[in-house]
Amino acid sequence: MPSGKAIIFSAPSGSGKTTIVKHLLGKFPNLGFSISASTRDKRGRTEQNGKDYYFLSPEEFKQKIDENEFIEWEEVYEGNFYGTLKEEIQRLWDNGKHVIFDVDVKGGLNLKRYFGDKALAIFVKVPSMEVLQERLKDRGTESEESLSRRLYKAKFEMTFADKFDAVIVNDNIQHSFEEAEQMVAAFLSK
Numbered sequence: 001m002p003s004g005k006a007i008i009f010s011a012p013s014g015s016g017k018t019t020i021v022k023h024l025l026g027k028f029p030n031l032g033f034s035i036s037a038s039t040r041d042k043r044g045r046t047e048q049n050g051k052d053y054y055f056l057s058p059e060e061f062k063q064k065i066d067e068n069e070f071i072e073w074e075e076v077y078e079g080n081f082y083g084t085l086k087e088e089i090q091r092l093w094d095n096g097k098h099v100i101f102d103v104d105v106k107g108g109l110n111l112k113r114y115f116g117d118k119a120l121a122i123f124v125k126v127p128s129m130e131v132l133q134e135r136l137k138d139r140g141t142e143s144e145e146s147l148s149r150r151l152y153k154a155k156f157e158m159t160f161a162d163k164f165d166a167v168i169v170n171d172n173i174q175h176s177f178e179e180a181e182q183m184v185a186a187f188l189s190k
């Protein structure tokens with residue numbers, strides 16, 4: 001069974017991990033994005049099934065839990081489930097890719113434990129909570145209630161930063177891109 005490495009990006013929602021992961025996918029052709037399963041609604045104009053997420057019904061998701069198809073799964077927000085499918089990772093490794101993840105903080109730590117030495121786990125931080133609030137507002141994807149829930153959770157998630165292999169403070173995005181590229185290049189050449 002072929003296997004590659006695992007690069008895990010975790011951060012509180014709105015910190016910029018998706019932006020950084022997308023940049024890395026453009027830079028490193030041997031990286032493949034781990035498409036998670038999720039029960040949340042698709043963001044209509046910007047997201048595609050099978051590209052951003054495998055959008056499942058709660059029933060479909062529960063069936064996959066019962067059949068032990070997930071490496072890890074979680075109820076992340078608003079009763080929505082998110083998880084990493086075993087067959088998704090195998091699909092990428094079979095295609096000769098190293099896998100890159102965009103997951104929440106708890107999921108990231110679970111994946112780090114699962115992949116052990118094969119994993120590099122990076123935590124993305126914002127310079128301050130005020131900046132986080134601004135970015136989430138500007139992204140325009142959240143209701144007031146969802147926004148405050150994400151900010152509340154972010155404070156708790158920040159306390160886990162030192163459990164990761166590395167931290168990127170995402171202030172200037174170009175600097176973050178460079179830092180992330182260097183970390184990934186060093187890890188893949190090991």
Ligand SMILES: Nc1nc2c(ncn2[C@@H]2O[C@H](COP(=O)(O)OP(=O)(O)O)[C@@H](O)[C@H]2O)c(=O)[nH]1
Nearest residue numbers: 013014036073074076082083084102103104107
């Ligand atoms: N544990 C876990 N978390 C995930 C997974 N996929 C996505 N997430 C996280 O779920 C949270 C909510 O994701 P999303 O609704 O896309 O919001 P966004 O990160 O604010 O764009 C984010 O922190 C994601 O990183 C997964 O497979 N497992």
Ligand SMILES: Nc1ncnc2c1ncn2[C@@H]1O[C@H](COP(=O)(O)OP(=O)(O)O)[C@@H](O)[C@H]1O
Nearest residue numbers: 013014015016017018019135139170171172173
């Ligand atoms: N360094 C940065 N400076 C300003 N805005 C940023 C920066 N990094 C990301 N953003 C913006 O902040 C918002 C949240 O970023 P996103 O990558 O969606 O975060 P996450 O995946 O962690 O939830 C997006 O609108 C993104 O364009």
